[in-house]
Amino acid sequence: MPISIQLSQGLLxxxxxxxxxxxxxxxxLAVHGLRGNAFLAPVVIGHVDIYPEGxxxxxxxxxxxAVVEVKIPAMTFPEQSVKAAFVDAVTDIIDRLKAGDHPRARTFVNVTYTVDGTWGIGGKAYTNEALGAAIAAAA
Known part of the structure; x- marks a missing residue:
């Protein structure tokens, strides 16, 4: 699950x-109750990009x-409470790690869903059903 974290230089x-x-x-992983899942842990991937001041x-x-973008399968975040918990947790992380004054209002979290059957890992395209089975098998 690719995560892209884009930050202004000096923000953290x-x-x-x-x-x-x-x-x-x-x-x-935590908001989904999947910490330590042997299938998911290695496929939570991404980058931290730091943009020059100004x-x-x-x-x-x-x-x-601060912009945090996550690309995930359509089956993820099944309920609004899970979505809200993730957005709040990410915003709290930025607040805890910031170097100085950065208001919560300038921390954005965006989730993009993939089309069912286009979640590819290691050359295999997973449907939501197949992905759910792989996650459950690794629990």
Whole structure:
């Protein structure tokens, strides 16, 4: 499940820049009750991109910005409560790791769903049903 974390330079502490991805990945698994799942843990992948000062914009002005985007199978986040828990957890992670003043209002979390049957891992295209079976088998 690819996670893309885009941050303004200086938004997080140097240690925070190293810790943000593992914490967001853990939050994704935790809200689904899947921490330690042998199938999912290795496929929660992604990047942390740091953008130079003055190149992140909110409201047309150069400002600190945190954008966390997750691409997931359509079966993920089955209930609004799970979605809300993830958004809140990710925003809390940014707040804990920030280097200075960065308002919660400039932390954005976006989830994009894939089309059923197009979730590919290691050359295999999984349907939602097949993916669910693989996750359950690895529990």
């Amino acid at each position: 502490t140097p240690q925070g820049e190293r810790e943000v991805f593992p914490q967001v990945a853990d939050a994704l 190149t992140s914009y909110a409201g047309g002005q150069a400002q600190s910005l």
